[in-house]
Amino acid sequence: MIRKTRVRFAPSPTGPLHIGGVRTALYNYLYAKQNGGDFLLRIEDTDSQRFVPGAEEYIIEALAWCGISPDEGVEDGKIVEVASEKHSHAPYRQSQRKHLYRKYAEELVNKGYAYYSFDSSEDLEALRKEAEAKGDTFIYNHTTRDTLSNSLRFSQDETLRRLNGTNEWVVRFKMPENRIVKMKDLIRGDIEVNSGTLDDKVLWKAIDELPTYHLANIVDDHLMEITEVIRGEEWLPSLPLHYLLYEAFGWQDSQPKFAHLSLLLKPDGKGKLSKRDGDRLGFPVFPLQWTNEQGETSRGYREDGYYPEAFINLLAFLGWNPGTEKEIFSLKELVEAFSLERVVKSGAKFNPDKARWFNQEYLRKESTLSLVDSFKPVLLSKGIDKNDAYIAKVIDLIKERAVFVNDFWSLSDYLFVAPSSYDQAVRTKFWKEDTPAVLKEIIGMLEGFEPFTKEALEPALSSFIKEKGYQMGSVMNILRLLLVGESKGAGIADIMSLIGKQETISRIERGLSD
Ligand code: GLU
Numbered sequence: 001m002i003r004k005t006r007v008r009f010a011p012s013p014t015g016p017l018h019i020g021g022v023r024t025a026l027y028n029y030l031y032a033k034q035n036g037g038d039f040l041l042r043i044e045d046t047d048s049q050r051f052v053p054g055a056e057e058y059i060i061e062a063l064a065w066c067g068i069s070p071d072e073g074v075e076d077g078k079i080v081e082v083a084s085e086k087h088s089h090a091p092y093r094q095s096q097r098k099h100l101y102r103k104y105a106e107e108l109v110n111k112g113y114a115y116y117s118f119d120s121s122e123d124l125e126a127l128r129k130e131a132e133a134k135g136d137t138f139i140y141n142h143t144t145r146d147t148l149s150n151s152l153r154f155s156q157d158e159t160l161r162r163l164n165g166t167n168e169w170v171v172r173f174k175m176p177e178n179r180i181v182k183m184k185d186l187i188r189g190d191i192e193v194n195s196g197t198l199d200d201k202v203l204w205k206a207i208d209e210l211p212t213y214h215l216a217n218i219v220d221d222h223l224m225e226i227t228e229v230i231r232g233e234e235w236l237p238s239l240p241l242h243y244l245l246y247e248a249f250g251w252q253d254s255q256p257k258f259a260h261l262s263l264l265l266k267p268d269g270k271g272k273l274s275k276r277d278g279d280r281l282g283f284p285v286f287p288l289q290w291t292n293e294q295g296e297t298s299r300g301y302r303e304d305g306y307y308p309e310a311f312i313n314l315l316a317f318l319g320w321n322p323g324t325e326k327e328i329f330s331l332k333e334l335v336e337a338f339s340l341e342r343v344v345k346s347g348a349k350f351n352p353d354k355a356r357w358f359n360q361e362y363l364r365k366e367s368t369l370s371l372v373d374s375f376k377p378v379l380l381s382k383g384i385d386k387n388d389a390y391i392a393k394v395i396d397l398i399k400e401r402a403v404f405v406n407d408f409w410s411l412s413d414y415l416f417v418a419p420s421s422y423d424q425a426v427r428t429k430f431w432k433e434d435t436p437a438v439l440k441e442i443i444g445m446l447e448g449f450e451p452f453t454k455e456a457l458e459p460a461l462s463s464f465i466k467e468k469g470y471q472m473g474s475v476m477n478i479l480r481l482l483l484v485g486e487s488k489g490a491g492i493a494d495i496m497s498l499i500g501k502q503e504t505i506s507r508i509e510r511g512l513s514d
Pocket of ligand 1: 009010011012044217229230231232235
């Protein structure tokens with residue numbers, strides 16, 4: 001039977017989504033859309049100790065900003081709690097599915113694939129310490145379970161007595177002693193692991209009546225009819241257990257295929273990309289700004305001025321490439337070009353310069369008109385109310401040097417307001433005894449000059465300075481200083497023609513009197 005493609009992004013709400021998580025969501029989205037399938041969001045919040053308020057809303061908002069909102073599980077910006085035709089598998093928050101999981105844990109016990117374990121956490125901790133002292137690692141599996149406190153050793157009566165007497169028990173998976181688990185990964189190919197090295201993972205806990213990640217994840221992927229699981233490499237060690245769980249439930253026929261994505265690495269390739277790398281090297285590792293409970297704020301791509309399209313494009317290339325030279329892809333083009341086969345097995349190094357490059361490419365593609373619209377609010381916030389035609393000319397002049405719209409102001413402030421101070425180092429270097437006289441002559445020349453355009457001004461200024469025998473370098477640097485305030489900015493003639501004759505002369509005069 002051909003099943004409809006259904007993939008899910010299943011984050012735990014433990015904080016803001018790292019860009020690696022957004023990439024996982026993106027690859028899931030691309031895969032779903034390419035196959036005409038569904039992209040679901042499921043919130044895996046069974047670990048209440050790691051729950052962070054606001055994280056769920058953050059995830060939903062981040063996906064929406066990226067333009068990859070889920071088809072199922074979210075409506076009106078919220079996780080769906082009540083089933084409807086479109087969201088037939090609700091609720092999509094695992095804590096609200098709590099009542100579902102116990103029977104699955106018990107089914108495995110009844111079939112002999114799992115057992116009850118009564119060991120207290122203190123006892124297990126003591127065993128861990130004892131093993132450590134001997135240079136060993138304690139592992140709860142076939143090597144130790146016969147000596148521990150569990151239903152495999154106790155009589156039925158004893159087990160029942162303990163189950164009813166306390167809630168300090170858990171259901172553990174009975175990991176086979178010696179089984180070669182054969183697995184397939186869509187990116188990594190065939191994988192084999194001997195189950196003898198693995199532990200008897202906890203599946204369900206009586207204390208809070210909650211499943212652990214492993215049980216909830218498998219049960220929900222099954223119930224939600226997931227066809228492919230695309231997730232981070234950190235879950236690869238859990239894959240044998242997941243395979244064995246599908247087998248134990250008898251769900252092999254509908255078992256999803258798996259693809260594990262490699263890690264995002266630090267720019268130097270040495271280790272996993274962390275928030276600290278971003279802080280150290282000056283780039284965000286989160287899609288949106290995030291303020292934690294201590295009031296510390298972390299940067300976000302959105303607030304840093306990235307276009308969501310550029311962000312998605314750069315993320316897609318962290319671990320995937322189309323096999324051609326083409327690098328700029330719209331979301332629609334990514335949907336067409338993406339394939340799991342072309343996802344790399346090795347870690348993808350994050351390159352902050354390349355990230356900026358992507359945004360610059362998108363900025364360059366924007367029309368001047370739309371950039372005017374983006375820049376206008378910035379200008380208005382500074383009390384500058386210039387007409388669109390003027391702003392458009394400014395943008396045409398600076399666009400090539402900007403990476404973000406956020407750069408516009410610092411690249412063009414002098415085209416809107418006269419400098420309020422002058423760079424003293426530049427002044428000392430280029431201000432000569434005859435500078436005031438030269439500037440006066442230039443003012444005289446500019447006063448009668450028409451047309452006051454860049455094309456006319458450029459040759460006229462340079463021949464004027466040459467004819468008079470002045471030093472081109474110092475005169476031009478001083479002019480720039482008086483027009484801009486420092487040694488940055490567009491060509492002198494460009495600046496003059498844009499700000500106009502009157503403003504040019506008044507800025508030079510002010511420099512003379514300062
Ligand atoms: N809740 C897991 C996470 O936060 C999901 C892993 C999976 O996709 O199976 O990464």
